[in-house]
Amino acid sequence: MIDILRSEWTKIRSVRSTVWTLAVTALLMLGIAALIGAAAKGSADGPVPGEQAVMLGLTGTMFASLSMATLGVLVISSEYRTGGIRTSLMAVPKRLRLLTGKIVVFTAVALVVCTVASAASLAVALAITQPPSLDMGAVVKAAVGGGLYLTACGLFGLGLGTLVRHTPGAIVTAIALMLVLPQLTSALPGQWGDTVSDYFTTNAGQQIVLPRADNPLGPWSGLGVYLAWVAAAMISGAVLLRRRDA
């Protein structure tokens, strides 16, 4: 397995799309934190409360989630686009081992980059808003939460990429499931509709970064629900990867 991890690490670090999507992710996080932070500071009557400042710092996750999903998609779909998947499967014919290698390497890269980007965005937002009091525990929790949430978004993309195999198709599916449908579910009627909306992909997952008071899910249970969605996509992709001709 260590051989496969080494190989996947070489693959992910040796293409420009990795560097670009990770850079875009970090820039979105930092840029939006700075922008929103400055806007909040300017429009606030008094000092910006610490709790709000932390949330401002992570506003960028809404958009960074898509760039991470794109990277997740590309990790596998670029191999289907080029035909390189056949070379990979000739080298590692046990297909689930290949997918596991991709998941492990991607998760490690995403966790490091996204946690650092979240921490830096929080620092930017806090530096701009200068809240009077600050719970450092909450800041650390937010940085870790941002890293976990964005990594989960990337894994969602990787699962969808494995399932769909086609880059544009997988990215459109990711946007639909992570951005469009979560909004639309709020229009569902009744108690049942509210529950679907609360548990729907990023509506649940965002509880760990930008919690909504009207969602009964807590930060960790929300992330758990989101990870279940990610797992569903990944498992469907894995089943098809095993079954389909390459």
Next chain:
Amino acid sequence: MTAIRATNLSKRYGGTLAVADLSFEVEPGQVTGFLGPNGAGKSTTMRMILGLDRPSSGSVLVDGRPYEELRHPLRKVGALLDAKAVHGGRSAYNHLLAIAQSNGLPAARVDEVLETVGLREVRRRRVGGFSLGMSQRLGIAAALLGDPEILIFDEPVNGLDPDGILWIRTLMRDLAAQGRTVFVSSHLMSEMAQTADHLIVIGKGRLIADTSVREFIGRSSQGYVRVRSPRLAEVAELVKVGDLHPDHLRVTAMSTLEIGTLTARAGIPLEELTYVQPSLEAAYMELTKDSLEFTS
């Protein structure tokens, strides 16, 4: 030990039977040509050998085992299916490094194979900018990484210039001479006649012939002697068994020595006296004409 053994191998895509009940064996120490018209099922068969496509029925074993069960498959089998199937953004070195690492091969091996295929100078260049000839060399470098006993090449000379064709031909002969198994597909008989020792011919997914090249030549069309002379009519009268064409005489029943002796005795000058090899292409066309998917 038989390197590759296909047993009643079939592959169905929807309603089409791409490979139908195909059984054959590929032996080490020789170049085995896998011949058939476009769409005959050659690539599908190769993908099944490599565990990429699952057979609808039947089986194919590599060194006695299904490909998936090889622990470090690249140390046993090296294959080149599609030279352009690489991520264009990666350098030649990193492309090969990722493949090498997956099978626990040392990075030094990457430099060795780059040297072998003559790509050492461009090792840091992105492969997206490679010409077809360079891509083909890169694909062969990947196939050679694990120093495998079995090599599988799918149409390796397609689109190559004469230099490249000669290089690949020599390489395949060398690999077979080292005792390795070389299994190479082509839709050109002329190409195989110059490279292969053994032929497996398929058409419409079915086995048409499984024979040595020599046998195939002998069994197919006959050779003949072409005679040209300013006094062609007299030659024709002399040899009797010839077939007179406007500018030459074709003789199948006599050797060049016999004809030459006859005409020399008669004092008839000759412009040309040549033994013409049987046309493999013609024999091959004859053999596969019923199994062509499209005819013009």
